[in-house]
Amino acid sequence: MSKKYNFEQVEAKWQPVWEAMDLYAAGHDPDKPDRYILDFFPYPSGSGLSVGHARNYVPTCVSARFMRMQGYNVLHPMGWDAFGLPAENYAITHNIHPRESTRLFCDTYRRQMKLLECSYDWAREINSTHPDYYRWTQWFFLLLHERGLAYQALGEQWWCPGCQTILANEQVENGRCWRCDHEVTKKALQQWYFKITEYADRLLADLDTIDWPEPIKLMQRNWIGRSEGAEVVFRAAGGDEIAVFTTRPDTLFGVTFLALAPEHPLVAKLTTAGRQTAVSDYIAQSRRKSDIDRQATNQAKTGVFTGSSAIHPLTGQPVPVWVADYVLMGYGSGAVMGVPGHDERDFAFARQHGLEAIEVITPDGRPQGVEACFSDYGVLINSGDYSGMDSQTAVSRITADLAAQGKGRQHVSYKLRDWLISRQRYWGAPIPIVHCQSCGAVPVPADQLPVELPDIDDFAPSGNGRSPLARAADWVNTPCPRCGQPAQRETDTMDGFACSSWYFLRFASPRYEDGPFDPAAVARWLPVDTYVGGAEHAVMHLLYARFWTKVMFDAGLISFTEPFTQLRNQGMLLSNVDGRKMSKSRGNVVTPDEVAAQYGTDALRGCVLFLGPFDAEVTWEETAVRGVARFLDRFWRLVGEVAQEAFHAKAQRRKESKEFERRRHELVQRLTHDMAQFRFNTAVAALMEHLNYLLAAWEAGEGSAAQWQEMLNVYTRLLAPIAPFISEEVWQAVLGQPGSVHQQSWPSFEAAKAAAAQVTVVVQVNGKVRDRIVVDVGEEEGRVKQTAVSSPKVQQAINGQAIHNIIIIPQKLVNIVAG
Numbered sequence: 101m102s103k104k105y106n107f108e109q110v111e112a113k114w115q116p117v118w119e120a121m122d123l124y125a126a127g128h129d130p131d132k133p134d135r136y137i138l139d140f141f142p143y144p145s146g147s148g149l150s151v152g153h154a155r156n157y158v159p160t161c162v163s164a165r166f167m168r169m170q171g172y173n174v175l176h177p178m179g180w181d182a183f184g185l186p187a188e189n190y191a192i193t194h195n196i197h198p199r200e201s202t203r204l205f206c207d208t209y210r211r212q213m214k215l216l217e218c219s220y221d222w223a224r225e226i227n228s229t230h231p232d233y234y235r236w237t238q239w240f241f242l243l244l245h246e247r248g249l250a251y252q253a254l255g256e257q258w259w260c261p262g263c264q265t266i267l268a269n270e271q272v273e274n275g276r277c278w279r280c281d282h283e284v285t286k287k288a289l290q291q292w293y294f295k296i297t298e299y300a301d302r303l304l305a306d307l308d309t310i311d312w313p314e315p316i317k318l319m320q321r322n323w324i325g326r327s328e329g330a331e332v333v334f335r336a337a338g339g340d341e342i343a344v345f346t347t348r349p350d351t352l353f354g355v356t357f358l359a360l361a362p363e364h365p366l367v368a369k370l371t372t373a374g375r376q377t378a379v380s381d382y383i384a385q386s387r388r389k390s391d392i393d394r395q396a397t398n399q400a401k402t403g404v405f406t407g408s409s410a411i412h413p414l415t416g417q418p419v420p421v422w423v424a425d426y427v428l429m430g431y432g433s434g435a436v437m438g439v440p441g442h443d444e445r446d447f448a449f450a451r452q453h454g455l456e457a458i459e460v461i462t463p464d465g466r467p468q469g470v471e472a473c474f475s476d477y478g479v480l481i482n483s484g485d486y487s488g489m490d491s492q493t494a495v496s497r498i499t500a501d502l503a504a505q506g507k508g509r510q511h512v513s514y515k516l517r518d519w520l521i522s523r524q525r526y527w528g529a530p531i532p533i534v535h536c537q538s539c540g541a542v543p544v545p546a547d548q549l550p551v552e553l554p555d556i557d558d559f560a561p562s563g564n565g566r567s568p569l570a571r572a573a574d575w576v577n578t579p580c581p582r583c584g585q586p587a588q589r590e591t592d593t594m595d596g597f598a599c600s601s602w603y604f605l606r607f608a609s610p611r612y613e614d615g616p617f618d619p620a621a622v623a624r625w626l627p628v629d630t631y632v633g634g635a636e637h638a639v640m641h642l643l644y645a646r647f648w649t650k651v652m653f654d655a656g657l658i659s660f661t662e663p664f665t666q667l668r669n670q671g672m673l674l675s676n677v678d679g680r681k682m683s684k685s686r687g688n689v690v691t692p693d694e695v696a697a698q699y700g701t702d703a704l705r706g707c708v709l710f711l712g713p714f715d716a717e718v719t720w721e722e723t724a725v726r727g728v729a730r731f732l733d734r735f736w737r738l739v740g741e742v743a744q745e746a747f748h749a750k751a752q753r754r755k756e757s758k759e760f761e762r763r764r765h766e767l768v769q770r771l772t773h774d775m776a777q778f779r780f781n782t783a784v785a786a787l788m789e790h791l792n793y794l795l796a797a798w799e800a801g802e803g804s805a806a807q808w809q810e811m812l813n814v815y816t817r818l819l820a821p822i823a824p825f826i827s828e829e830v831w832q833a834v835l836g837q838p839g840s841v842h843q844q845s846w847p848s849f850e851a852a853k854a855a856a857a858q859v860t861v862v863v864q865v866n867g868k869v870r871d872r873i874v875v876d877v878g879e880e881e882g883r884v885k886q887t888a889v890s891s892p893k894v895q896q897a898i899n900g901q902a903i904h905n906i907i908i909i910p911q912k913l914v915n916i917v918a919g
Contacts, residue, residue, distance in 0.1 A: 105736035107700030110829045115217070123842060124164075124219040127173030135172040136625045137164045138607070138664075140633025140641070141181040141228075141600045144205035146190050147684040149212040151692055151720055152673035154708045159670065159780055160632045161218040162709065165821035166775045169846040175625050176219055177607040179226035180206045183234070184596035185263045185279045188527035192560050198527045199555075202229055212692055217701055217824050224610045228599035233606065234529040235550030236616035237599050240648065241532055242543050243655060249295040252541060256363070257520060259287035264561030265524045266291060268595065271640070275389050286387045289565050292531060292592065293518040296647045300324050300514050302661075303646055312667040313715070319638040325431065325515025330499040332437065332508045334358060334410040334419065340366055342410050342421070345432030345513045348442065349502070350494040353483040354460035356450065357438040358410055359403060359424040362386040364434045370421055372407030379404050379423055386425035394425045401426055401449035413507040414484065414498075424449060432513040440473065447473035458482060461491060519644060521595040526559035526568040528593025536580035536587040545581055551589070567591040600641050601648040604628050604663055622658060631664035634672075642667075668778055671716040673708075679719065690720055702823035703729040709780035709822060731788050732826055735819070738795060742808055743834050760803040763793060764811055765854035768847045771818045780822070787819060813837070814847045863888045864915040865897040873914075881908055888914040 118124075127134075139160050142153075164176040182202045191198040206227065213220065226233055244250040258267040262282030266289060271278045296303075304324055307317045329347035336342060342358060360367055362383040371379045382404040386394070393399065403424035410419050419437075426445060427436050440450035440457035450457055457470040465479035465488060477491035486494050502508030522531070530551045532544035544551055554575040559568045569591040570576060580587035602616065608625045609618035627649075642664075649663040672681060675688035682689045695704045706728035712718035767790045774783035794811070797803055803811070812835060820827035820841045831841035856877060861884065863871040871893040875884055885906050888894060898918045905917040 103737060103740065105700075105733050105826060107702065107732075107825065110825045111701055114825055114828050115214075118840070118842075121840070122223075123840065124176065124221050125223060126175040126177075126221050127168070129173055132171055132173045134175070134625060135164075135167045136175045136627075136629045137167065138176070138604055138628045138631050139178065140631070140637065141179065141603050142209065143181045143184065143186065143596075144202070144209040145186060146201065146205055147689065148205075148208045149692055150673075150682040150689045151695060151704070151708065152682045154216060154692055154704065155670045155673045155714075156632060156634070157213060157218050158216060158705050158708045159714055159778065160630075161216070161220075162705075162780060162821045163630065163775070163778070164219050165824070165842060166846065168842070169817065169821070169844060171845065175224075175607065176221060177224040177226075177610075178210075178213065178218070178220040178222065179224075179603065179607070179610075180209070180228065181596065181600050181603070182206060182227055182229045183528045183593075183599055185265065185523075185525060185527075188525055188559065189263065189280065191527070197555075197557075198559070199229070202227075215696055215701065216692055216705065219824075224607050226603065226606055226610050228529075228596075228603065229527075231550045231552050232613075234553075234599065236606070237529045237594065237602070238532040238544070238549050238551060239546055239616060240602055241594065241598070242546060242549075244294055244651060245533075245543055247651065247655065249298065249651060250292060251295065252290060252292050254288065254290050256286045256288045257291060258284045259565075260284050261563075263525070264563055266520065266522055268520045268640075275393055283388065287565060289522075289524075291520055291522040292533075292590075293520055294647070296519045296644070297514060297516055299647050299650050300326060300516050302650055303643065306646070306650075306662055310662050310665060310667070312664075313635075313669055316635060316638045316642070316667060316669065319635075320643055323516060323639040323643065325513075327432075327513045329511060329513065330495075330502065330508050331433065331511040332502060333413060333506075334437075335413075336366070336370060336408060336410045336421070338369070340369065342366065342435050343433040344435045344437045345511060346437055348439070348491075348495070349498040349508075350477070350480060350483075350486075350489075350491040351439040351442045351460055352414060352437070352498055353480075353486070354439040354441045354458045355412060355419055355437045356440060356456045356458060358419055358421045359427045359436050359438055359449070360406075360421065361427040361429040361434040362423055362425055363429040364423075364427075367406065367423055370406045370408040375405060375407040379406060382423060382425075389425060394428065399426075401445065401452050403449060403453060405453075413502060413505070420455075422453075428515070430517045431515045441470045442473055442475055444473055444475060519595075519647070521598055522592040523595055524565060524567045524591075525561060525593055526553075526556070528596060529553070529599060530569070531590040531592055531594055533590040534578060534580055534587045535590065536583060536585060538585055539580055539582045539587075541590075542580055542582045542587070548581070553593075567593060569593070597641055597644050601644045602652075604631075604645070605658075619657075626658065627660045627662060628664045630666045630668065632668045632670065635669040669715055671712065671714065671718060673711070674717065674719045676720050676722070682720075695725060699725050699729045700732075700825070702732055702825050705824075706731070706784055706822055710784040712781055714778045714780055728784075731791065732823060734795065735791055735815075736826065736830070738791070738798065739812060739816075739830050739834050741798065742812060754801055754804050754808070756804040756807060757797075757802045760797060760807050760811070762853060762856070763790065764807075764814060765849040765851075766856075768814060768818065768849035769851060769854045772846070772849065775821070784822060787815075787822075790815070816841060817844055817847050820844075859911045861888070861911065862913050863891060863894055864913065865894060865918060867915065868897075870894050870897045875911075877911065881910075884908060884914060889916065 137160055164174050168174045187198045187202050191201045258272050260267055260277040260282055262280040263277055272284055276283055327347050330349045332344050334342045403422045406421045408421045410421055412419050438446040440447045441459045442461055459470045460482045461478045461480055462468045463478045480486050480489050480494050530553055532551045534542045536542055554572045556572050576588050578589055605617045605622055608621035612618040645663050650661050652658045653661045675682050677688040703725050707725035711724055770786045771783050816827050816830050827841050831837045858874050858876055861873050861875055871891045873887050901918040903918045907915040
């Protein structure tokens with residue numbers, strides 16, 4: 101064998117062999133347990149993959165390989181979430197049909213994933229833009245419609261002038277489109293919605309049943325925003341009722357203003373003649389902000405006075421009515437009561453606009469003054485008959501009294517709003533609805549699906565709020581499925597997140613034609629055991645997929661209510677050029693192609709894993725990939741030397757070593773733990789550390805020939821999920837083992853044999869470290885004390901003083917108390 105590892109030759113040798121073997125096909129051994137490991141459905145773009153994408157795909161590949169070697173049937177598929185705005189915008193800019201650009205993008209992604217040797221079962225590849233896939237996306241639309249969960253309504257929604265389409269609230273970031281970064285506005289259109297709000301409580305409750313990162317769970321809880329409280333009715337001078345939702349009825353006597361959302365229907369009616377210009381200007385300004393921006397805690401609390409007041413339900417006093425954009429129309433009733441003395445947001449608003457703050461709750465019932473707001477529970481003051489009550493008692497009493505007087509009631513409110521799924525764009529799954537003058541909105545019968553996307557040349561958005569599909573007259577005009585009279589198809593397409601809300605089910609049986617999935621296959625593989633991707637989809641894809649899964653469960657289609665048992669989020673890989681996320685527009689992208697060409701796929705894979713913890717943000721460093729390449733070269737040279745000596749008599753003169761054996765068990769124990777916990781960086785580090793030990797042991801003559809043979813056998817199998825090419829070459833060509841290393845079992849270990857024979861114990865004198873001693877594991881305390889006291893460094897520290905006590909923490913610490 102050559103002294104230097106030739107990665108080009110080895111990779112060219114094994115790739116076609118593995119492909120011919122269908123090495124990564126999902127297992128079907130009935131005697132093995134099943135495991136489903138899935139990456140987030142990727143959206144292929146024209147820029148292709150960067151090494152940053154490998155932070156997602158390489159670790160899941162390593163995990164899939166590890167689980168196969170541990171004796172699992174593993175389903176590890178890949179496909180393309182290829183409908184949507186980016187592909188269409190690219191097509192318009194480059195004068196290419198999105199079908200063609202999407203095909204090219206998918207081809208690039210597939211080639212690069214194969215370059216990374218991601219162990220996907222490519223026979224299960226799916227594409228959301230193919231009619232045999234989106235036929236079933238449309239089928240699910242019909243299911244939601246049939247169950248009363250899909251409806252059409254007129255409303256003002258976010259409009260992106262750049263993308264020429266309506267956006268969901270989750271797709272507006274800092275007042276801009278999440279895709280093209282164009283500033284958004286509001287537009288009134290007839291839109292289709294999915295009634296996700298009906299599942300709000302279940303979406304909250306079931307978060308406690310899944311193994312997901314807590315930050316993701318918290319983001320979903322906050323987005324759903326469930327609050328228990330009371331609805332309180334204030335009455336305006338003209339008789340109109342202003343209902344406000346509050347979680348703190350105990351602060352009701354501290355109300356000094358009401359704040360309405362700019363969209364509140366009473367704003368125009370309550371605005372007096374002299375305030376109309378100011379209110380209109382403020383509303384226009386607010387329309388350019390997203391809901392997230394409006395509620396940001398670090399933003400100034402803006403507002404404008406309407407000129408009107410409302411009557412307090414308990415005091416009968418007038419309360420000024422303001423318009424403030426920190427109030428959202430979709431949360432509660434779109435009106436809040438301002439209590440500056442006991443709410444941070446209201447306190448900031450009052451200070452900004454010179455409004456009064458009244459103290460009505462203190463920790464002990466004694467006035468404190470309102471220098472700052474007191475937002476905790478306490479004892480009521482300045483609250484009429486409720487003064488002296490604790491907050492909890494007052495909440496119940498005030499709520500009950502309001503209800504008895506017809507001025508309020510107990511109420512639960514949510515921030516979550518229904519999912520807007522209409523898009524006025526061409527490149528998406530058509531909504532399977534036909535509009536008939538006689539019958540209204542009629543669902544397309546399931547046996548007429550798919551409603552195929554027509555192949556039109558002019559797919560640029562019109563800018564008038566209608567989809568380009570409206571121009572395809574031959575496609576739009578169709579008989580009504582119910583009465584047969586002339587009718588028109590719905591021309592909006594579905595939000596791309598509809599396609600990704602169920603794709604994980606399709607992978608179980610991607611060629612099944614009698615339904616969206618084969619029930620038997622789904623019962624076997626689902627729910628997904630481990631799902632891996634970025635945290636940016638916490639309140640979009642992940643929430644929507646959970647919603648659809650619960651709908652399917654309710655419809656009797658599946659037996660589980662959560663789609664992803666375990667979720668793991670990879671950390672971002674930043675450019676070492678500017679410390680920012682890799683982006684083609686910034687010119688800071690490093691591609692897997694260029695790294696693999698220079699250092700090999702194994703080195704690239706090892707580097708992506710070794711850079712840092714899986715979920716941490718790390719920076720790409722070429723020095724790291726060079727270091728991994730050197731590690732692989734050193735392993736290659738060591739294996740070569742051991743293999744050459746094996747045929748010589750001197751190999752038989754090597755001495756058997758208990759420490760050599762212990763370290764092997766320790767390595768397997770450590771790798772097994774790290775791989776199972778997604779701690780791939782420490783797994784690579786452990787292999788590097790052990791290689792250093794092996795090189796020193798080889799030079800020192802430590803370990804018998806049989807021990808070395810077993811060690812290399814084990815080490816190669818441990819390395820295989822991380823560096824598949826060099827491991828296969830060593831396994832078959834150097835060690836002469838039969839079959840592929842990737843079809844071998846994961847090495848086993850015995851914890852007792854992995855335990856260290858000796859430990860280092862810290863010795864203190866009067867709490868200060870004076871020495872460290874090495875003792876046998878399980879050594880008697882008397883011997884440990886004797887060894888510690890007899891240490892010259894310890895004797896020097898004691899300096900003849902009497903020893904009063906010796907405190908021992910077994911195998912860790914000896915503290916000698918002297919004086």
